[in-house]
Amino acid sequence: MRRPVDTGDPDRLYTVTGGRSRADDDFDLVTLVVSESEPTAGMQSEHARILDLCRHPTAVVEIAAELKLPITVVRILLGDLLAMGRITARHPRAAQSLASLPDSALLKEVLHGLRNL
Amino acid sequence: MSVPAPPSQHRSAKPGRAAPVVPLAVLVVTAAAAGAVAAVAPASARSWALATVLGAWLCVAVTVVVSALLLRRARRQNLRLGAEAQQARAQSAQTAGETAHLVTVTVPAVVKRLRDGTSANDAVTGVTPPSDPQLRQLLHVFAAAMEEQVRHAVTAGAELRQAREESGRAAAELRRLTDETLPTAVTRLREGHSAETVLAELDWPGLPLLRAPAESFVRELARSERRAAAAQAASAKALSRVQAKAVSMLADLREMQERHGEEVFGDLLKLDHSTSQLGLMTDRLALLMGGRSSRAWNKPIVMESILRGAVGRIAAYQRVRLHCSTGAAVTGFAAEGVMHLLAELMDNAANFSPPIDEVNVYVEERSAGIVVTIEDSGLKMAAAAMRRAEEAVSGRMTDLATLQGTRLGLAVVGRLAVKYGISVNFRPSSRGGTGVVVLLPRQLLAQQRDPAPRRSPARHAAPAPEPAPARAELPEARPAPPAPLPEQPAPPRPAATEATPNGLPVRTPGRTMAEAEREREQRRDPRGETERTTRPDTAATRDAGARFGAFHRGRRSGRGTTGPDDRTAPEPPAAP
Numbered sequence: 001m002r003r004p005v006d007t008g009d010p011d012r013l014y015t016v017t018g019g020r021s022r023a024d025d026d027f028d029l030v031t032l033v034v035s036e037s038e039p040t041a042g043m044q045s046e047h048a049r050i051l052d053l054c055r056h057p058t059a060v061v062e063i064a065a066e067l068k069l070p071i072t073v074v075r076i077l078l079g080d081l082l083a084m085g086r087i088t089a090r091h092p093r094a095a096q097s098l099a100s101l102p103d104s105a106l107l108k109e110v111l112h113g114l115r116n117l
Numbered sequence: 118m119s120v121p122a123p124p125s126q127h128r129s130a131k132p133g134r135a136a137p138v139v140p141l142a143v144l145v146v147t148a149a150a151a152g153a154v155a156a157v158a159p160a161s162a163r164s165w166a167l168a169t170v171l172g173a174w175l176c177v178a179v180t181v182v183v184s185a186l187l188l189r190r191a192r193r194q195n196l197r198l199g200a201e202a203q204q205a206r207a208q209s210a211q212t213a214g215e216t217a218h219l220v221t222v223t224v225p226a227v228v229k230r231l232r233d234g235t236s237a238n239d240a241v242t243g244v245t246p247p248s249d250p251q252l253r254q255l256l257h258v259f260a261a262a263m264e265e266q267v268r269h270a271v272t273a274g275a276e277l278r279q280a281r282e283e284s285g286r287a288a289a290e291l292r293r294l295t296d297e298t299l300p301t302a303v304t305r306l307r308e309g310h311s312a313e314t315v316l317a318e319l320d321w322p323g324l325p326l327l328r329a330p331a332e333s334f335v336r337e338l339a340r341s342e343r344r345a346a347a348a349q350a351a352s353a354k355a356l357s358r359v360q361a362k363a364v365s366m367l368a369d370l371r372e373m374q375e376r377h378g379e380e381v382f383g384d385l386l387k388l389d390h391s392t393s394q395l396g397l398m399t400d401r402l403a404l405l406m407g408g409r410s411s412r413a414w415n416k417p418i419v420m421e422s423i424l425r426g427a428v429g430r431i432a433a434y435q436r437v438r439l440h441c442s443t444g445a446a447v448t449g450f451a452a453e454g455v456m457h458l459l460a461e462l463m464d465n466a467a468n469f470s471p472p473i474d475e476v477n478v479y480v481e482e483r484s485a486g487i488v489v490t491i492e493d494s495g496l497k498m499a500a501a502a503m504r505r506a507e508e509a510v511s512g513r514m515t516d517l518a519t520l521q522g523t524r525l526g527l528a529v530v531g532r533l534a535v536k537y538g539i540s541v542n543f544r545p546s547s548r549g550g551t552g553v554v555v556l557l558p559r560q561l562l563a564q565q566r567d568p569a570p571r572r573s574p575a576r577h578a579a580p581a582p583e584p585a586p587a588r589a590e591l592p593e594a595r596p597a598p599p600a601p602l603p604e605q606p607a608p609p610r611p612a613a614t615e616a617t618p619n620g621l622p623v624r625t626p627g628r629t630m631a632e633a634e635r636e637r638e639q640r641r642d643p644r645g646e647t648e649r650t651t652r653p654d655t656a657a658t659r660d661a662g663a664r665f666g667a668f669h670r671g672r673r674s675g676r677g678t679t680g681p682d683d684r685t686a687p688e689p690p691a692a693p
Contacts, residue, residue, distance in 0.1 A: 010418060010426030010456060012367075012393055013374055014386040019435045021383030042442040045421050070375050072382045 013073055016046060023075035025082060025089075032057040032090045033078060046077050047086075054087060140181040147177045215247045219256065223247065227260050237264040290322040294331055298322075302335050309346070312339035345517075353408035356399050360411030363396040390429070397430035397460055401529050405517065410453045417446035417563030418456075420480050420487065426452075427459035428478075433467040441480040445487055446563040451537050455557060458533040461526040462491050462541070462553050470495030470550055477548075486558040493550040503543050503551070510534055510541040537561055 014021070027033075034057045039048035046067060053066055064074040081087040102110075151170035158166035223244045230240040237260040246253050298319055305315045312335050322328050370389045374382060400410050418426070421441050428434045447455050459478075466476045470493035479490045498506065509527035512535030520528055534541050538558050546552035 008368065008371070009422060010412075010414070010429075010452070011422050012386075012389050012425070012429040013371070014390055015425040015429040015434060017386075019386070021386050022379060042440060045419075070382070072379045 013070070016044075016069070017073055017076045020076050021072065023072060023079050025075065025079040027060050027075045027078055027089060028091075029059065029061045029071065031060050033060065033063065033087050034058075034090070035081075035087050037086045044077075047081055050074075050077060050081060051086060057090070137185065140185045143181050144178055147174050212249060215249055215252060219247050219252055223256065224259065227256065228263060231260065231263050231267050234267075237261045240264075287324055287327070290324055290327055294322050294327060299331065299334070303338065306335070306339050306342050309342075312336045315339070349406050349517075353403055353406040356403040356406060356408055357411075359399045360396065360403060360408075363392055363399060364411050366392045367396065390434070393430045394432060397457070397464075400457055401461070401525055404457070404529050404532055405520070405525055410457060412453050414449040414452045416449050418449070418452040419444060419446040423447055423452060423456050424459065424478060424480065424489075426456040428463055430456075430460040431464040431467060433464075433472070433476075436467055436472070436474070437463055437476045437478060439478050439480075441478075443480050443482045443487065445482055447487075447557065447561055448563050451561040454533045454537050455539070455561065458530050458537075458539060458541075459489060459491070459555065461530045462555065465526055466491050466493035466495075466551070466553065469493065469498075474550075483556075486556055487562065489555040489557065490552055491555070492546040492548055492552040494546070494548045495550040497545055497549065498543065498551045506543050510543075 033050070033054045035051040035054040037051065039051045043051075046069070049067060050063055053063055060071065060074060060078065063078070064071045067074060069077075078087065078089070082089060151174040154170045155163060155167045223246075226244050227240045230243055231237065235243070237257070241257055241260050246256065298321065302315050302319055305319075306312070315335055316332060321331055367389065370385055370392060374385045374389070377385065396411055403409065403411070420443050421439070424439045424441055428437045428439065431437070463476060463478065470476060474494045476491065476493045479492070481488045481490075506527055510531045512531035530541060533539065538560070540554075540556045540558075542554045544552050544554065
């Protein structure tokens with residue numbers, strides 16, 4: 001009936017978001033996030049990790065997967081960082097152009113890689 | 118005829134002695150007178166005169182003789198009466214003397230002898246008895262009565278002594294019972310011994326008057342102890358079920374929070390918060406009832422998570438500001454206790470400060486351990502209240518009877534503090550309210566391990582001269598990663614198999630694609646940084662595969678939240 005030990009984390013999500021449950025910003029799953037500054041002392045650990053993670057552009061979904069947090073929580077956290085000016089977000093649609101699409105050789109490589117997964 | 122008074126005896130004695138002379142003289146004188154009369158009488162009348170004179174003389178003689186006789190008799194009687202009076206006087210004097218002797222000498226002597234223990238007869242025969250029989254009788258009666266009294270007094274004295282001895286013995290036994298036996302018995306009963314054992318092994322007073330109440334006291338106390346223990350065990354058991362339910366509810370809620378989208382996320386968080394508070398309440402009761410905490414952690418928990426875990430269990434968590442820059446972690450076995458302790462103190466601080474004011478929690482790392490300060494800006498605690506709080510958290514009051522009403526939190530704090538050796542001190546806060554200083558000793562902190570393997574590989578790729586300030590500040594205080602990574606990074610994998618000949622990363626099961634990608638990047642670290650910065654296009658194209666994998670996985674985990682995003686999903690992410 002009772003598990004001998006808990007393997008999860010003690011933090012509840014509302015303590016991570018400070019009680020907020022709704023993201024105000026329009027981050028979507030594939031918005032790319034780049035950190036603009038280094039983490040500082042006393043920063044919430046999730047913020048620090050996001051800043052670490054986004055040294056190179058990272059999609060919101062990937063941050064969520066890395067932090068093992070629900071998308072909503074990650075969006076709230078990213079909203080905080082954006083408001084502080086510590087990250088910049090780039091909507092994929094804005095950068096959409098044929099020139100930046102991967103070439104067919106790479107896509108083939110990806111396909112090959114996917115088959116090997 | 119009256120008895121003449123003694124003084125007149127002498128006066129009458131002289132005439133008495135002269136009495137025979139006087140009548141004789143009277144007789145002679147009268148005879149001479151008669152002769153003279155007869156001689157002088159004419160011869161004619163001589164015979165008549167002679168007869169008459171003779172007759173007269175005879176009458177006088179008779180009268181004189183009779184009176185003389187009467188006088189003598191009276192005198193003799195007078196003498197007798199005088200002698201009698203003399204005798205009576207002497208007798209009365211003797212009686213008075215005897216009485217005085219009896220009163221002043223005999224009676225005290227008899228009393229003394231009787232007091233000394235001789236019998237009445239011996240006492241009476243030992244003294245000179247008064248000659249008067251009535252006095253003798255009186256003495257005897259007195260001696261008998263006195264003897265009786267003395268015997269009575271002696272028995273009464275003996276009885277009194279005996280009673281005193283008995284009462285002294287009883288008092289001594291009573292004192293021993295109250296001072297030694299009963300406290301020992303109470304301790305033994307509290308330790309869980311049965312009434313029979315306690316009654317058998319202790320030295321109970323022999324007096325039935327003391328023994329009976331002591332026995333019934335012990336039995337009654339044993340019964341109430343048993344009742345209390347049973348009630349406590351039953352509630353601990355019942356509470357453990359509630360605890361288990363709350364824990365499983367929390368796990369379910371977390372899962373739902375992952376699964377469901379933003380529409381219900383807020384509600385789920387609200388439920389989560391309520392369940393967490395419920396968990397704190399049940400844990401509090403369970404600890405008081407001798408039960409266990411609902412959770413136990415099998416890994417060190419970093420301070421930030423500890424604080425969050427604590428603050429998440431109180432109602433006013435949004436008013437609590439956490440200031441934590443240390444990376445130290447609390448060992449798994451103590452983590453739950455520390456969290457509960459901090460939650461109780463934060464709850465207390467939040468409850469006793471105005472609902473608009475914040476409660477600040479500071480964490481500092483010191484040589485003695487980690488100091489957590491919880492400061493509210495509410496009312497200053499009165500000295501007495503602070504003393505009571507100090508006493509409550511000292512853990513000395515372990516008796517449930519000392520709990521007052523619903524204010525159980527500090528008692529729990531006291532128990533936890535004693536259990537883990539945590540010191541909790543109250544002091545007036547510089548912010549106007551009350552501050553609680555909690556010192557977590559070193560032995561509760563996780564062993565400091567080499568932080569290098571715990572850093573995520575991306576950090577190794579970062580330029581070495583500028584490490585993250587948060588980490589640079591406390592490099593030695595980082596026994597655990599900044600945030601809990603449920604899966605700790607595995608030991609370095611064989612590098613050779615990590616990429617295809619074409620340079621694509623190979624994802625081993627259980628690893629995210631991004632992780633594999635970063636490791637690949639790390640391998641080419643010497644040139645990686647320059648490559649990424651100087652040739653962004655190449656780097657971007659190479660990252661695209663990794664990103665696609667992560668994106669795919671992210672989509673799966675974020676399913677349900679991203680209706681419109683599904684539309685954009687097939688679009689390949691653009692390079693920055």
